[in-house]
Amino acid sequence: MRRTFIVMLAAISSLTVPGQIPIVRAKFEPSRGILVGQPVRLVVSIFVPNYFAGAPDFPEFEIENAIVVLPQDRPQNSNEQIGGVTYAGITETYVVYPQQPGDFKLPAAQITVPYAIAPPKTATAHVPLPALTFHADVPLAAKSLDYFLPTTSLTIQQKWSAPLKSLRAGDSVERTITVTATKMQAMLIPPLPLETPEGIRIYEEEPIVQDQKTDRGEFVYGRRTQSAKYFIRKAGDYTLPAVELKWWNLSTNRLVTATLPAIRFTAAANPDYVAELPPEQEPVPVKQLKHGSLWSKYKFWIRVAAPCFVAFIFILWIAWHSLPRIYRRLQAWHYKREHSEPAYFRDLQFSCRRSHAMQAYDRFLRWLTLAHPGMPVHEFLRQADDPVLSSEINDLSASLYAKNNQGPHQWNGERMAHHLRQHRKVQNIRTMKRQFLPKLNP
Incomplete structure (x- = not known):
């Protein structure tokens, strides 16, 4: 029964x-x-x-x-x-x-x-x-914009390479405008239109975008730096138009306009200034060259330039086919190194010594999966045959999953780290002996 x-x-x-x-x-x-x-x-x-x-x-x-x-x-x-x-x-x-x-x-x-x-x-x-x-x-008030820039805070600043005083024709000054948006990607900040009046030529440079992130990958701020050089071609009174950038304020749910005011300055005449296009000079008579053979005319290109060009194409072809393979191998080596058993064990030791219970438990499972593939926790403890190590791992599990625990701060991982090192050292010695012992019946 x-x-x-x-x-x-x-x-x-x-x-x-x-x-x-x-x-x-x-x-x-x-x-x-x-x-x-x-x-x-x-x-x-x-x-x-x-x-x-x-x-x-x-x-x-x-x-x-x-x-x-x-x-x-x-x-x-x-x-x-x-x-x-x-x-x-x-x-x-x-x-x-x-x-x-x-x-x-x-x-x-x-x-x-x-x-x-x-x-x-x-x-x-x-x-x-x-x-x-x-x-x-995007909000209805911002649908008409060519871009949408949502943030809690945005600042726009500018600086000049020199004061806009005592300028003369032929001078040039550099203008740098920096836009910083909180918790925003720099790539979403649109370019600023820089308009110039007649008599000034502008040369814009490539913008610089910079993202500041936290350790968790969240954006702290995005920053776009835009630079341009203003070349004054002739004397006169000039006004650079105001620069405006519309953005959506997440705190007030309103469309806000950030503005750099218009700039006025005067450029005086410069008697030493040479025009960009100098007057055309008298043509200089050139002696006519005698016609020679094609070989004498193009022998340099045939002997030197053509082989060099072929060699360059060949090297470029080799690099095109080899560099991706080398890059993949480096990536694989780096990934293998970061996910190797020594790396996992080093992270586990770090968590144990800092008594981070949740992190130590997660890293212990990762290390066990790599060091002893397919072996559950209880089988690992049975083979380790270390009562102290078994007790420490049970205490770690109890501190995380016990019903009425007081929090992970009660667990101290120093002893667990020590006994894990001893276990790993013994296992490595056994492995080396198995590798180097000669066969009994060769």
């Missing part, structure tokens, strides 16, 4: 466990009232029953007519009761900057997540992201 009861319990558990599958949630913040150029946060959370057996692989994706900034900050860990079952959760946040009005759709993507389906049994699930959309627009 007792054996029959145990079999029935096992059958019931086998029927209920498959229902405990990973759950993904995603949302845009804000979801409405979004303006072009303003950041939209995409918050993605993945929940699994029991615990994670490795680090989730959040996708990288692009949205048409928008800039997507991938998660830069460490993920957020949490736990939640869903249907009477305790789920562990990890949350990542993307930032989306719409570049023009219209509807924006989250592309099809999925999260790969390893988790304990029925401890100690583990599984890997591929959970798709939900279909989400948002709409970005």
